[in-house]
Amino acid sequence: DAGVTQSPTHLIKTRGQQVTLRCSPISGHKSVSWYQQVLGQGPQFIFQYYEKEERGRGNFPDRFSARQFPNYSSELNVNALLLGDSALYLCASRVGRPYSGANVLTFGAGSRLTVL
Amino acid sequence: DQQVKQNSPSLSVQEGRISILNCDYTNSMFDYFLWYKKYPAEGPTFLISISSIKDKNEDGRFTVFLNKSAKHLSLHIVPSQPGDSAVYFCAARETGGGADGLTFGKGTHLIIQP
Numbered sequence: 219d220a221g222v223t224q225s226p227t228h229l230i231k232t233r234g235q236q237v238t239l240r241c242s243p244i245s246g247h248k249s250v251s252w253y254q255q256v257l258g259q260g261p262q263f264i265f266q267y268y269e270k271e272e273r274g275r276g277n278f279p280d281r282f283s284a285r286q287f288p289n290y291s292s293e294l295n296v297n298a299l300l301l302g303d304s305a306l307y308l309c310a311s312r313v314g315r316p317y318s319g320a321n322v323l324t325f326g327a328g329s330r331l332t333v334l
Numbered sequence: 335d336q337q338v339k340q341n342s343p344s345l346s347v348q349e350g351r352i353s354i355l356n357c358d359y360t361n362s363m364f365d366y367f368l369w370y371k372k373y374p375a376e377g378p379t380f381l382i383s384i385s386s387i388k389d390k391n392e393d394g395r396f397t398v399f400l401n402k403s404a405k406h407l408s409l410h411i412v413p414s415q416p417g418d419s420a421v422y423f424c425a426a427r428e429t430g431g432g433a434d435g436l437t438f439g440k441g442t443h444l445i446i447q448p
Binding site: 222251253258259260261262263265266273274275276308310316317319320321322323324325326327328 | 338340366368370375376377378379380383385423425427429433434435436437438439440441
């Protein structure tokens with residue numbers, strides 16, 4: 219069985235540009251979350267989507283947006299990139315709806331974004 | 335303001351011995367705590383979780399202890415094996431509806447010495 223897949227694995231952008239990151243959850247998983255991991259820090263929650271609806275967002279500016287498609291895949295968009303957006307962006311999926319038991323997430327390997 | 339704190343950036347343990355990783359938290363609204371392990375170039379992998387109504391949960395070589403009064407939890411790995419060398423993240427979920435995003439600590443790099 220395929221796990222959570224993310225693309226691209228690495229990318230380099232310059233300040234002010236826009237980036238789109240993609241995620242395919244495990245088959246049958248309807249909830250997708252996005253996390254940002256800056257070097258030396260733990261992952262930080264950005265968004266959660268369930269059944270194509272946004273269920274919540276973390277403390278991130280409006281430059282960050284996301285959506286979930288009918289097949290439960292998801293995209294994360296970041297506009298007007300800043301140097302501080304350089305990070306590993308992790309996508310995670312889970313089978314249940316939010317708050318059904320512990321939030322046991324299965325993570326992808328991430329997309330490494332470098333902003334120059 | 336860090337709500338989940340892992341105060342040891344790294345920990346070195348001899349193979350076969352017990353590894354104890356610690357985590358402190360400040361938010362009384364956390365209802366689940368989870369431990370994840372991360373190898374380089376891979377995403378975090380779930381290890382074990384514990385509900386706030388429990389004080390211990392065990393799964394094979396891994397045991398998590400929760401002390402709610404002290405707002406402290408620990409992960410015990412017995413016996414430690416070379417494949418346990420990784421970064422370990424403590425994470426917590428806040429009750430209350432809406433998104434159940436996890437709050438992570440900064441991680442502890444566990445090194446198992448042969």
